[in-house]
Amino acid sequence: MEKRIRVLVAKPGLDGHDRGAKVVARALRDAGFEVIYTGLRQTPEQIAEAALQEDVNVVAMSILSGAHPHLFPKVVNLVREKGMKDVLIIGGGVIPETDIPALKEAGIAEVFTPGTPTSDIVDFIKANV
């Protein structure tokens, strides 16, 4: 029996651009995942709480506004604090290459920037969950 993978697609921060998150959500659904989309402008607390209640395997965040150095690590910390040590956390969006090492240091497993084929994200999740 194939494993059921649940993914929370989340939009932290204040920018209102979720086309990318929706495309990713759809691609993940087409790949057979169960996708929970939080909607726009979520606080890190809301995202961590949703991840807990939905018992997801993956939290995938998208940001355009540039708030990622602040918000991504905050979500990681909150998720881990709530006891979800085994949840894979990935990020995406308009993120400068120079910021990526620090994000990975903070516990983001992988960062997907514009132009990433959605299949890469699917493969990454399948390989790491």
Place this chain on the structure above:
Amino acid sequence: MAKYTTSKPSWVPDEPNEKFACSVMGGIEGIKDTTVGNINPNLLNGKMKPKRRMVLSEDDYVNGVLKGDRMTLSRAITLIESNNSKHFAKAQRVLQRLLPHTGKALRIGITGVPGAGKSTIIEAFGNMLCDAGHRVAVLSVDPTSSVTKGSILGDKTRMGTLSRRQEAFIRPSPAGGTLGGVARKSRETMLMCEAAGYDVILIETVGVGQSETTVRSMVDFFMLVVLTGAGDDLQGIKKGIMELADAIVINKADGDNLLKAKVARAEYERMIEYIRPATEGWPTHAYLCSAYTRFGLPELWKVIQAFKAMTTESGVFQKRRKNQLLSWMNSMIDEHLHSLFFDDPVINGRMPEVKEAVLEGIISPTQAVKELVNMFDVDLAAKRQVDLFHPEAEVRQ
């Protein structure tokens, strides 16, 4: 590459041309070999091992849920939802141990056509109950979400405030799969939430088909959310749903719409006159409310409490719960026999031939059923499935 397909959005031309400005970038695939780029080098050289999912024991589940630990509860629900037969056996044992701690919550079902405002009512109503010191669990029964294998659940977007309250637990679940289907999973999820100390369970369902009957058979109080314009809407709403409801709630009774809502209420009241009440001794009425302004919601809660007091006194409340247990058992038998039959290798082997014969018009469907059922060996099929219910089956999540 993974085995999945994606379809192009409708606005993308089949053949890319100059007029269409979008182009597909090479992406990170092209730079995998270099040290720059965003692929984690530890992944490429295999240093980063995928984390194994935490395995909780039966005791972990039971103790965690009883303590009201939200993460354990959420993992326990995943266990229940799993279609893996080993998880099924484990979930059943966990549930068995939690069963003495269930049954104390008030179970409320909410149905209505899409857009009637069910989620908004739950958001407002749930917040009100949390403020009053209750602990609220929100579940949903949605049989339509199994069209594709995956699903996108969007309830969180509409219950923003409630979803981050510590007193509330929201878990809209995708349906589908085997081993009892949606009805079993929702019931058992409900019991888990009760064991975790949630004292009001709100179960939401779209009222367009079978699901509202399923929900009616698992809740104490059932309400139908409608909008104004009753005369026209009634064409679309099956009378059957009104027969199931203990209350009809007219939402969006605010601003300019208030007058129309009052008219609609009168019309619904007239309709109800001719319908047998869903609960013995409880007259169904129409109520006004506005999830937006919270008008009418405290009154609605009073109605529900009056309902509970009245039916408890008359014994209808307890009687209904007992009947629900029996109907649950019956539907489980249906499901189980169904899966025994359709998973049977003998039947599966014969099925294509019989189907062909029916399609060709050689035998009638009735005759085909007779033939297949005669071939079906229940004892043998039951032996094959024995591990499903067998307590000693190897269990790992």
